[in-house]
Amino acid sequence: MKIVGLESLVFGVDDIGGAARFLVDYGLTPVELSDRGGRFEAMDGTAVVIARQDDPALPPGPVPGCRLRKTVMGVADEATLGAIAAELRRDREVRRLPDGSIESIDDAGFVLGFQLTARRPFVLAGEISNAPGGVVFRPVNSLGVPPPGSVIRPRSLSHVVYFVPDVVKAEAFYVNRLGFRCTDRFTGTGPFLQPGGSLDHHTHFLIGAPPHMHGVEHFTFHFGGPSEMITNGYRFVEKGYQAFWGPGRHILGSNWFWYFNSPFGCHIEMDADMDQHDASWRPREATASADNSQTFLLKMRKKWYPGPGIPENGDYA
């Protein structure tokens, strides 16, 4: 099944204005914005959609309190859409919506949508590192650090992470019914999952958790590279948003990360430079400790050489 990845995530919120400002400050572009909600797109058109939490058009979340109301995946062709519908109709309702998409539910209670992907292809070089002996270099006189005031935009909706009460059952649904592959696994926690039409290390990660945790841990968009992503993160912090973890780089998937609190009842991440794998990749397995999750974690310092403003005993405490 050629599922190419996430197309959009739909949230029900209690403050449309606050959530909209948050997403714009994150870097997404608002379209169709009103006091009832809106759609906020990355460069390729993948998006976060928000609506009022009491909007009757929203499907229910998996549990009360979970603000994610629908996860929409893109597929490459009508054949895949038909194959998904036929497969899921074996044991559950599949609705065909007026826009041509289909809607059903996974085995953990998350409402799913599937549509022909509307991703807009674009070509824009990602971050390039200059290295002695390298093959690809940045153009001479171009700068590695995004200059102040430069526009930084998320490129594409990357992945979503679910807390699920039965991770074995949840994984089986995505692998056996929708053709996802496990790329790597945290022992006793859950799998990183890749759909058949993507090379990304993961578009889904499942975390086995007690029923009262059922919901979303985080979601994230890909940025053009670590320098761009971390610059965007610092701008986000300066606007008053609350960082949780990062900036750093994961081990499984190699993606650079920076996590923030959000008005969606879960974390939001900024990520960059995730590994790509094909079917020849052999999944690794590791315990989900902090040491196995961050290969390094960066810290800003305000002063880096002695001079005016440095306390008598230095700035190294």
Next chain:
Amino acid sequence: MATTRDGAPPGWVRLCRSDEIGEAQSRGFDPGDEGQDRLFVVRWQGQLHAWRNACPHVQGAPMAWRRDAYLNAAGTRIVCHAHGAEFMPDSGLCVQGPCRGERLSPIALVVDADGELFVKS
């Protein structure tokens, strides 16, 4: 409590004027200049309450989604914007989410005769 507008008695730290925090509003404070708010104050049904900015569901998890934004839109619950835990503003009891039944850590506060708000440092 004997103090002046500019100073605080030993063991207490001045945060702000108490009337700067309106009904159903919250505000974070970083009295130690640690770079992240250590505590926040909410006014709920007229009374001020101070809580450590640390959700019990993950050790030390900061709770606001934006500076001073610790409450839901209606101002009726403290919300941890990491994983959605909801707390009563007056008792700190978690009533929904990943740490249901647990409580936020309270911080002693006092308002002096001039209306200045202090917390235990």
